[in-house]
Amino acid sequence: MGRCINHPDRETSYHCLKYNIYLCDECLGCRDPKIYCKFRSSCIVWFMTKKNKKIAYNAASASARV
Ligand SMILES: [Zn+2]
Secondary structure, three states: OEEEOOOOOOEEOOEEOOOOEEOOOOOOOOOOOOOOOOOHHHOHHHHHHHHHHHHHHHHHHHHHHO
């Protein structure tokens, strides 16, 4: 656990190995999604970034069907 780089009062377990920083739920997202990162395969931040995009996409397609 560590504290968010933008919110020192928030504890979080999302750790960016590349920058060695922690990001809270609000700040969660890869800082360089288009740049190669050797930590990406095991990066929780990257994993959550992808997951969130998928959720957003599913929500958009779901509302389009209604
Ligand atoms: Zn934050």
